[in-house]
Amino acid sequence: MHLLLFNIIDQIRSLGWNGAFNLLRDGVVLGSLYSLVALGYTMVYGILKLLNFAHGDVFMVGAFIGYGVLAQLGGPLAPALGLAPLLLVMFAVAMLGSGVLGVVIERFAYRPLRDAPRIAPLISALGVVFFLESSVQLITNSTHSEYSNFPVFGPLFTPMFSVAGNPVTVVQVLVVLTAIGLMVALMFLVYRTKLGKAMRATSFDREAASMMGIDTDRVISATFFIGSVLAGAAGVMYGLYLSDTYFFVGFLYGLKAFTAAVVGGIGSIPGAMLGGVLVGVVESYAGGYAGGQWKDIVVFGILILFLLVRPTGLLGGKAIQKV
Amino acid sequence: MSETPGIPAPPEEPPTEQASRIGVDSWVAESEGRRSRTPAALLARGWESSPDALKLLAFVAIASSVPFWMNEGDLFIFGLFTLLYAALGLGLNVVVGFAGLLDLGYVAFYGIGAYAYAELSSSQYGIHWPAEATIPIAMAAAALVGVVLGFASRRLLGDYLAIVTLFLGQAFVFFTNVANPTIAGKGFTGGANGIPQLDPLTFFGYQLTSTKQLYFFLLIVVTLLATALYFANQSRTGRAWRALREDPLAAEVMSIPVNRLKILAFVFGAAVAGLCGAIYAAIETAAVSTNFSVSVLIIIYAIVILGGFGSIAGVFVGAIVINCTFEFLEPQNDHPEVKRWLFYGTIVLLIALMKPWLKPVLVLAGTIGFGFVVHAIVAATTDASWTSGVPVSGGRWIGHWAVIPTGTHANFDNYVYIGLVVAIVCTASLKGWWRTAALVPTLYLTALAWENVLALNGGITAFVLFGAMLIGLMATRPQGLLGTARVEIV
Numbered sequence: 001m002h003l004l005l006f007n008i009i010d011q012i013r014s015l016g017w018n019g020a021f022n023l024l025r026d027g028v029v030l031g032s033l034y035s036l037v038a039l040g041y042t043m044v045y046g047i048l049k050l051l052n053f054a055h056g057d058v059f060m061v062g063a064f065i066g067y068g069v070l071a072q073l074g075g076p077l078a079p080a081l082g083l084a085p086l087l088l089v090m091f092a093v094a095m096l097g098s099g100v101l102g103v104v105i106e107r108f109a110y111r112p113l114r115d116a117p118r119i120a121p122l123i124s125a126l127g128v129v130f131f132l133e134s135s136v137q138l139i140t141n142s143t144h145s146e147y148s149n150f151p152v153f154g155p156l157f158t159p160m161f162s163v164a165g166n167p168v169t170v171v172q173v174l175v176v177l178t179a180i181g182l183m184v185a186l187m188f189l190v191y192r193t194k195l196g197k198a199m200r201a202t203s204f205d206r207e208a209a210s211m212m213g214i215d216t217d218r219v220i221s222a223t224f225f226i227g228s229v230l231a232g233a234a235g236v237m238y239g240l241y242l243s244d245t246y247f248f249v250g251f252l253y254g255l256k257a258f259t260a261a262v263v264g265g266i267g268s269i270p271g272a273m274l275g276g277v278l279v280g281v282v283e284s285y286a287g288g289y290a291g292g293q294w295k296d297i298v299v300f301g302i303l304i305l306f307l308l309v310r311p312t313g314l315l316g317g318k319a320i321q322k323v
Numbered sequence: 324m325s326e327t328p329g330i331p332a333p334p335e336e337p338p339t340e341q342a343s344r345i346g347v348d349s350w351v352a353e354s355e356g357r358r359s360r361t362p363a364a365l366l367a368r369g370w371e372s373s374p375d376a377l378k379l380l381a382f383v384a385i386a387s388s389v390p391f392w393m394n395e396g397d398l399f400i401f402g403l404f405t406l407l408y409a410a411l412g413l414g415l416n417v418v419v420g421f422a423g424l425l426d427l428g429y430v431a432f433y434g435i436g437a438y439a440y441a442e443l444s445s446s447q448y449g450i451h452w453p454a455e456a457t458i459p460i461a462m463a464a465a466a467l468v469g470v471v472l473g474f475a476s477r478r479l480l481g482d483y484l485a486i487v488t489l490f491l492g493q494a495f496v497f498f499t500n501v502a503n504p505t506i507a508g509k510g511f512t513g514g515a516n517g518i519p520q521l522d523p524l525t526f527f528g529y530q531l532t533s534t535k536q537l538y539f540f541l542l543i544v545v546t547l548l549a550t551a552l553y554f555a556n557q558s559r560t561g562r563a564w565r566a567l568r569e570d571p572l573a574a575e576v577m578s579i580p581v582n583r584l585k586i587l588a589f590v591f592g593a594a595v596a597g598l599c600g601a602i603y604a605a606i607e608t609a610a611v612s613t614n615f616s617v618s619v620l621i622i623i624y625a626i627v628i629l630g631g632f633g634s635i636a637g638v639f640v641g642a643i644v645i646n647c648t649f650e651f652l653e654p655q656n657d658h659p660e661v662k663r664w665l666f667y668g669t670i671v672l673l674i675a676l677m678k679p680w681l682k683p684v685l686v687l688a689g690t691i692g693f694g695f696v697v698h699a700i701v702a703a704t705t706d707a708s709w710t711s712g713v714p715v716s717g718g719r720w721i722g723h724w725a726v727i728p729t730g731t732h733a734n735f736d737n738y739v740y741i742g743l744v745v746a747i748v749c750t751a752s753l754k755g756w757w758r759t760a761a762l763v764p765t766l767y768l769t770a771l772a773w774e775n776v777l778a779l780n781g782g783i784t785a786f787v788l789f790g791a792m793l794i795g796l797m798a799t800r801p802q803g804l805l806g807t808a809r810v811e812i813v
Contacts (some may be wrong), residue, residue: 109797116797117569119423123793127791128790130787131791133790138784251617293497304475304490311483
């Protein structure tokens with residue numbers, strides 16, 4: 001054990017300040033992806049008190065829809081469009097497709113179980129996870145789909161600017177800016193529109209909201225749609241940034257995004273954003289200093305720690321169970 | 324109904340079945356079921372009124388006849404593994420079915436049992452203890468981890484518990500596969516290769532090596548387990564577990580020691596899983612961490628949920644159905660004609676259960692006709708490579724009915740599969756005769772998907788089916804096949 005500690009100190013020394021900055025940069029980029037997925041968890045949890053296990057797989061399906069669009073448009077070697085329109089089409093189709101998928105999942109797996117015992121929707125969610133993962137495995141023949149390393153995406157990996165000699169590539173800026181843009185749009189939607197008001201009312205008290213004339217079923221569908229759209233966007237960005245997409249990726253990323261939602265305080269939208277970036281940065285440092293195989297364990301260690309010590313997360317309110 | 328202004332219309336009467344379910348005692352709610360005279364109801368009543376000991380005896384009698392008419396290979400995959408899964412399901416049933424705790428780390432206990440056996444009865448460290456010593460240690464090791472998990476999660480509610488236990492499963496795979504600490508000059512868990520060459524099960528000098536011996540040993544284990552769990556369920560603890568499952572808060576208010584019961588349930592489940600793990604390791608003569616992944620978890624869950632939460636007999640039914648489905652779908656299993664009969668037979672049976680009787684007749688006739696029409700159109704408009712494929716599961720006439728292309732046809736199989744999923748979603752959203760009409764193309768697409776994709780990738784298909792089954796069961800019959808329906812008492 002102390003051998004590992006020495007290794008970590010050695011690693012910190014040898015990487016120096018530049019290494020630390022690079023890890024921070026990678027962590028923030030990764031963290032913005034987690035934030036987007038965590039928003040879906042946190043919104044659904046806020047409104048239904050339901051842990052939507054399947055959300056990580058919606059993210060995975062989003063990545064594959066993006067890849068499918070790429071393949072339909074002539075493949076990564078000879079795409080029919082330029083880079084910017086290609087990205088736009090990929091994002092649009094993947095976001096729409098994931099959104100519809102989210103609504104369908106809600107309609108068939110969760111809506112019939114609105115008043116069932118709490119364990120029923122969890123098992124249904126487990127079923128959705130396996131259905132989606134195995135379906136994608138069937139369709140892709142268990143192969144890995146590589147987005148990048150193709151000439152068309154070349155410009156994405158050129159440095160855009162550098163901070164003290166450390167390059168920041170276009171794709172990293174793209175990911176962070178898109179994530180911020182989507183989150184601002186979400187904040188606007190939730191706090192400034194009528195639908196957002198209905199969502200907040202429903203998450204506060206579903207029964208009372210429905211008595212006030214809010215069609216809660218529609219609000220819940222809309223919540224799933226919005227959360228899944230964000231996950232779909234995150235999926236495409238994941239593909240662009242980390243390239244390697246395969247059917248099992250949703251499981252791990254879903255768990256980490258869920259960790260982000262818990263760290264930020266489940267049910268809290270700003271909390272999910274904060275938690276996502278924190279988890280991304282911690283994972284990046286753990287991977288850089290202690291070795292790649294440790295990063296997952298460190299992230300889940302944080303999850304357990306938070307669940308045991310501060311289950312309400314950093315920004316979540318106290319939950320008091322009333323009878 | 325004419326509306327009088329000022330006076331709101333009376334609320335519509337809910338359908339009678341629903342009306343009798345909410346707000347009344349379960350005994351009254353089920354009174355209609357008790358009086359019905361259909362064969363299914365009579366069978367169900369006969370099943371319920373026969374004593375439990377008799378059921379177990381009948382099961383043991385039938386199960387012990389199996390080795391005498393089944394060949395060795397089939398006995399291994401169908402007999403032995405059904406019993407093993409039944410034992411695993413019994414353990415999970417304690418945690419999920421009796422106590423209502425969603426434990427997604429159950430496979431980790433299974434793995435701990437296997438690795439415990441592997442450390443103590445193999446040439447890994449040169450320790451060759453007999454099974455009568457190793458199996459209790461394996462059970463104790465798993466139970467100990469169960470206690471730790473139980474303590475850690477005594478404050479966690481349903482969903483959080485699920486996540487933490489899921490993490491335990493991941494941590495176990497990480498520990499055995501990646502961490503693999505070096506102890507006494509050797510990788511403790513053998514990394515990705517696991518620990519090979521374990522000793523066969525040896526009890527007091529008597530070795531169990533042949534499939535038949537193992538089968539009877541497992542049969543005894545399963546019978547004892549079922550009996551023990553039956554009495555545990557009848558006991559004060561069992562009743563307290565059920566109270567905990569129905570409403571933890573109310574149970575706590577009734578001064579039931581909720582935390583102690585949760586830990587007890589975890590320990591029970593973990594010990595059973597540890598026992599199964601040790602036996603499994605001995606059967607496979609190796610402990611490899613990939614055998615304790617989430618896919619095994621879904622199989623065990625499918626068994627418990629199909630059989631019905633908290634139902635011991637249900638676990639046996641679930642284990643038989645799920646294990647046999649899984650093994651028939653496995654590609655290395657060469658029973659193509661059985662596979663075909665099972666697939667088409669199940670579909671026809673499900674259709675035949677529709678009411679009124681005219682619907683299934685119309686749907687089946689429509690599907691057969693639809694298939695021939697589509698096949699004729701495709702054959703007439705495209706070249707021969709589109710229709711010249713041979714059905715994977717045999718059956719010559721299917722080749723003239725289903726469109727099966729040969730060679731590469733630009734993702735035809737993927738389009739069929741996605742089309743099938745979309746068709747099922749659309750069919751389920753329609754109502755009445757529209758739904759019946761939509762069934763025709765959906766069924767044909769199902770057959771196409773089966774012949775073109777599903778039958779070729781049996782192992783994956785099994786998980787698609789299990790996932791779909793969990794969703795479908797939760798939506799339509801959450802109590803499973805043999806579980807008791809819960810009645811909402813307001």
